[in-house]
Amino acid sequence: MLTKNSRKSSLFILLVGIAAVFALTRFFTRPAAGQAGPSFPSRTVPAAPAGAPTDQIIVGYAPQTGLQADRAPDAPERMQQLSAAAGLSLAYVRAMSGEGHVLRLPEALPLDEVQAIADRLEALPAVAYADPDARMFPARIPNDTWYDEQWHYSGAYGINAPAAWDITTGSPSIRIAVLDTGITNHADLAGRWVGGYDFIANLNVANDGNGRDSDPHDPGDWVFTGDCTFYTPNKPSSWHGTHVAGTIGARSNNGLGVAGINWVSPIVPVRVLGKCGGYTSDIIDGMRWAAGLPVAGVPANPHPARVLNLSLGGLSPCGSNLQSAINAVNAQGAVVVVSAGNSNQNAEAYSPANCAGVITVAATASNGHKANYSNYGSTVEISAPGGQFGVGQGGVLSTLNSGLYGPEGDDYAFYQGTSMAAPHVSGVVSLMLSLDPTLNYAGVLAILQATARPFPPGGTDDACTTAICGAGIVNAAAALALVDPPPLPGPYRHYLPSLIR
Numbered sequence: 001m002l003t004k005n006s007r008k009s010s011l012f013i014l015l016v017g018i019a020a021v022f023a024l025t026r027f028f029t030r031p032a033a034g035q036a037g038p039s040f041p042s043r044t045v046p047a048a049p050a051g052a053p054t055d056q057i058i059v060g061y062a063p064q065t066g067l068q069a070d071r072a073p074d075a076p077e078r079m080q081q082l083s084a085a086a087g088l089s090l091a092y093v094r095a096m097s098g099e100g101h102v103l104r105l106p107e108a109l110p111l112d113e114v115q116a117i118a119d120r121l122e123a124l125p126a127v128a129y130a131d132p133d134a135r136m137f138p139a140r141i142p143n144d145t146w147y148d149e150q151w152h153y154s155g156a157y158g159i160n161a162p163a164a165w166d167i168t169t170g171s172p173s174i175r176i177a178v179l180d181t182g183i184t185n186h187a188d189l190a191g192r193w194v195g196g197y198d199f200i201a202n203l204n205v206a207n208d209g210n211g212r213d214s215d216p217h218d219p220g221d222w223v224f225t226g227d228c229t230f231y232t233p234n235k236p237s238s239w240h241g242t243h244v245a246g247t248i249g250a251r252s253n254n255g256l257g258v259a260g261i262n263w264v265s266p267i268v269p270v271r272v273l274g275k276c277g278g279y280t281s282d283i284i285d286g287m288r289w290a291a292g293l294p295v296a297g298v299p300a301n302p303h304p305a306r307v308l309n310l311s312l313g314g315l316s317p318c319g320s321n322l323q324s325a326i327n328a329v330n331a332q333g334a335v336v337v338v339s340a341g342n343s344n345q346n347a348e349a350y351s352p353a354n355c356a357g358v359i360t361v362a363a364t365a366s367n368g369h370k371a372n373y374s375n376y377g378s379t380v381e382i383s384a385p386g387g388q389f390g391v392g393q394g395g396v397l398s399t400l401n402s403g404l405y406g407p408e409g410d411d412y413a414f415y416q417g418t419s420m421a422a423p424h425v426s427g428v429v430s431l432m433l434s435l436d437p438t439l440n441y442a443g444v445l446a447i448l449q450a451t452a453r454p455f456p457p458g459g460t461d462d463a464c465t466t467a468i469c470g471a472g473i474v475n476a477a478a479a480l481a482l483v484d485p486p487p488l489p490g491p492y493r494h495y496l497p498s499l500i501r
Contacts (some may be wrong), residue, residue: 125398146397177308237404280322308329385473
């Protein structure tokens with residue numbers, strides 16, 4: 001039984017160590033000193049031009065009675081009639097499946113012009129339909145050196161990011177706040193973040209020699225035995241906020257390191273976690289400030305965010321102050337994404353995962369099943385890749401710092417955790433808002449859940465179902481395809497289903 005003093009100690013862990021429950025199951029592999037990690041050849045795949053020119057049209061002929069020679073698909077008389085309607089000379093190329101026929105224009109024309117020609121052909125009684133033979137391209141693949149290691153962006157149980165990048169890579173007017181340990185200077189994050197604030201008021205937790213200030217840099221959160229409680233083990237600095245920020249928005253297609261989900265929208269680092277975690281009061285102030293709401297004694301945020309990522313939590317109810325802050329942030333038009341927790345327990349006991357008005361994210365391994373550490377339950381809205389060492393392709397690769405204690409050089413590492421799953425959803429939400437900034441929390445959640453990829457069939461102890469892991473695994477391209485206004489121009493309307501896999 002807990003004594004009064006031990007109960008106080010436990011409460012201290014919950015409030016000051018609000019992220020500590022995640023640290024036990026958040027592992028990483030780090031390259032040897034001076035090594036940046038595994039080396040892969042960089043390559044560039046051209047992105048699909050918007051409305052790429054084409055020199056072909058697909059037509060289907062209306063059923064004809066009789067077998068007249070001039071009605072044959074390639075008959076000169078038929079081609080003359082089609083050419084006259086098109087206003088230019090058309091050549092017959094070949095028959096295709098589905099009783100269609102391919103016609104060629106004298107030269108490639110812009111897609112809107114080819115669509116106009118197709119519309120004129122379709123007006124003929126003899127033509128059942130006519131469509132531009134639109135040119136397709138490989139899904140947009142960044143040339144970042146270790147993109148091939150980021151399994152969590154593609155494949156059967158990734159987030160379907162390449163097809164999403166063909167639709168949008170983000171908008172500079174949408175900002176994503178990362179409420180975490182702060183951020184480090186990193187070549188793959190240079191120019192990707194703006195503003196920020198350090199909300200840690202307690203000097204011991206801050207670990208930077210001062211309290212709240214406008215510097216969101218992470219000085220390190222290392223601890224030695226007994227620093228937090230009598231049984232706290234030694235552990236190096238996690239650089240947790242830098243890792244989360246890299247998943248959301250590392251510089252992409254720059255021939256270096258890793259890719260982020262959003263290539264354009266700025267990140268706003270909000271430091272709320274330090275040595276031994278962070279206080280809920282600091283996190284609440286950081287949330288309000290991040291969304292552009294006033295906080296006493298703190299300058300107004302000149303870069304209010306539309307997405308707030310909280311890869312943190314603790315074993316506690318959702319307090320009234322925390323819920324009030326979430327309500328205020330939602331009313332401001334911002335979307336809050338939180339990690340479910342890493343204790344393999346029901347997330348309803350963990351805050352802020354158990355709060356209303358947030359998108360709670362569970363973690364899946366590369367095989368699509370629930371990661372063995374991930375919390376679960378009815379409070380989970382959706383799942384995303386969080387990785388699991390020893391299963392399939394392992395953890396989630398992102399930016400890091402090489403310092404064991406204070407910051408040193410740039411690094412990359414594989415982490416696992418629901419802390420890694422949440423930024424995948426935050427990145428996708430930021431792309432959705434880049435297309436339609438009028439979306440709110442309810443609209444975003446409805447689209448994410450309606451387009452989620454189904455979990456793989458059961459058969460393991462860690463199988464996910466919609467009862468415990470949310471609607472499915474987040475599907476970036478399918479979510480963007482449902483965002484209004486439509487992301488693709490009219491001539492591509494027939495090919496939208498190909499994005500939803």
